[in-house]
Amino acid sequence: MSVLNAYLNPLTYLNTSIGTTKLDNLLMQSWLFPALVALAIAGRLLLSIYSTWHHAQKASRIGCGEVPLYSSQDPFGISTLLETLDAAREKLLPQLAERRMTFLSRKHDRYVSTFRMCQAGRENMFTADPKNIQAMLATQFKDFGLGDMRRNVANPVVGHGIFTTDGESWSRSRSLLRPQFTRDQIGNLDREERHVHNALCAIPMLSDGWSSAVNIQAIFFRLTLDSATEFLFGKSCDSQVAAMQQEAGPAPDDTFLYGFDRCMWYLAERIRFDRLYWVIYNQEFRKCIDIVHAFVDQYVHSALKQVQQQEEQPQGIKKVPSQYIFLNALTGTTKDPVRLRDESLNVLLAGRDTTASLLSWTILLLARHPHIFSRLRSDILEQFGTYELPRNMDFASLKSCQYLQHFLNEVLRLYPVVPLNRRCATKDTTLPRGGGKDGTSPIYIRKGRTVMYSTYVLHRRKDIWGEDAEIFNPDRWVGRKVTWEYIPFNGGPRTCIGQQFALMRSSYVLVRLLQRYDKIEDVQSEREIRYSVSLTSCPADPVTVRFHQAEVEG
Structure with a gap:
């Protein structure tokens, strides 16, 4: 055992064996220090080899098969990282996983939906297999978490909240936020108008x-930023009005809109750099973080002050709020200003970007499929009336508009707002499929290993969705029931808590748009669709369209 200690931790071993004074004298000799460094490197290498052998033996004992390796041009996976960064710059990142799967499928002469790859010095697993995704998100939920990397990447901006924590911390956040997303709260559409x-x-x-x-x-x-800030804080930031007043040009670099958007860009870059995320932390990023935090902190301090004033009032004259405000309701559970800011930012990040991304894809697709636009508009007018004389628009009626829901389902299938996600193993565990020559054997996942999964690829698998999987067709949803082959809002215990909030807002905006306009034209219809992937995915190029206003009726 002492010999093993000498290999794995030579300085500690020498210090224990011969004493500090003698060790200092020995280190003075020019030949000893390089020798100890070499010995330490050799020890780490020996430990790595032993660990790999140990886990291989364990995997073999429990019947796990070998997983195809997406080979890199270098042993540290730097070229794989560069390949990812290149795809992000070309705005084709979701398709990179498809290309890798196609390459491996040809190489192994079978459909490969699960494989290993080394990126930035770390071996990760990738899957687009619904059984594996179901295991991570539901049936083996406790075996997987978000992992330290997501917390480290996002912590400077959103801190500790529902989208960055695991275990008990996540459970507390979920319990804290769940009451704020009841049907009554999300179904109030008056403010949206x-x-x-x-x-x-x-x-x-x-x-x-x-x-x-x-x-x-x-x-x-x-629009979604204005709506989300009013829902969260009771007062909209009114970025739309500010933009119209500016008439042209980007938002000034000291505004919340600018700071928030730049923070999202930096977080996406940190995720793409994987374990090297820490290199993305420059002065502009820090400035934008300060802008975002200062903006939210003013609402937090106002809400806490309001709570204090209400508590100081006699019991009989306490005011009942005239409208629901997320942050004010949250103060009923916690008074910690940092916790309130973190949870609010977690919800703002998801609520604003997912809805805006979904709406952007819907208009792009309606502009490129005029027959679908006409049919959807006809259904909307029949059920909800005209723009000037709308009727019966609430949670239930929007959900019951069948073709509208089929249309949104199909948009989310082909263009999921979160096309790529990941989980990290919290212990040595397995996933059901992907190993062996035919890919049907279970696979071994070491503790700490990241498993990436692609919603984008899963939703386009022809063996699941048919040969027309890449064709946009809302009618495919007639009578269709889906399980784990369709996960636009994830699944299991961590199903997106704001799913209905995003769908309700998107449905309402679409109804009002199609009541107002009877034609839509894509100004750049020949341009290839590309993807801007930050924490969500939206069209990479401006969705430039022209609308024709419907004649006033009634």
Whole structure:
């Protein structure tokens, strides 16, 4: 055992064996220190070899098969990292996983949906197998977590909240937030109308009834930010109004809108750099973090002050709030200002970007499929009336508009707002499939190993969705029931808590748009669709369209 200690930790071993004074004297000799460094490196290598052998033996004993390796040009996976960064720069990141799977499928003469790859010095697992995804997210939920990397990547911006924590911390966040997403809270659409009205005002109309060409995606991202900040804080940041007042040009670099968007970009870059995330932490990033935190902190301090004032009032004259405010409700559970800021930012990050991304994809697809636009608009007018005379628009009626829901399902299938996700093994465990020559054997997952899974690839698998899997067709949802082959909002205990919030807002905005406009034109219809992937995925290029305003009826 002492010999093994000498290999694995030579300095500690020498210090224990011969004493500190003698060790200092020995280190003075020029030949000894390099020798000890070499010995330490050899010890680490020996330990790595032993660990690999040990886990291979363990995997073999429990019947796990070998997993195909996506080979890299170097042993440290730097070329794989560069391949990922190149795909991100080309705005084709979701398709990279498909290309890797196609390459391995040809090499192994079978469909490969699960494989290993080394990136930035760490071996990760990748899968687009619904059984493996179900195991990670549901049946073996306790074997997998978000892992330290996501916490480390996102901590400077969103701290500790529902989207960055595991275990008891996650359970507390989930319990804290769940009551804020009841049907009654998310179904209140009155406040949404003001933000939709501002968005429509941002679309300039010409004398011929057509609008000028507008980037509707930019309008959507402002709309959802305005809506989310009002829901969360009781007061909208009104970015849409501010943008119209500026008339042209990007948001100033000292505004919340600018700071928030740049923070999201930096977080995406940190994720792509994997274990080298820490290199992405420059002065601009820190400045944007300060802007975002200062913006939310003012609402937190105001909410806490309001709570204090209410507690100081006599019991009989306490005011009942006139409208629901997420942050105020949250103060009923915690008074910690940092916790309130972190949880609010976690919800803001997800609530704003997912809805805006989904809406951007919907308009792009409607503009490229005019027959679907016409059919959807016809159904909307029949059920909800005209723009000037709307009727019966609430949670239940929006959910019951069948073709609208089929349309949204199909958008989320082909263009999921979170195309790539990951989990980290919390202990040595297995996944059901992907090993052996035919890929049907279970696979061994070491503790600490990352498993990435692609919703984008899963939703386009032809063996699941048919040969027309890449064709946009809302009718495929007629009578279709799905399980783990369709996970736009994840699944299991960590199913997105704001799923209905995002779908309800998206449905409402679409209804109002299609009531107002009877035609839509894609200004750049020949351009290839590319993907901007930050924490969510939206069209990489501006969704530039023209709308034709419907004639006033009634």
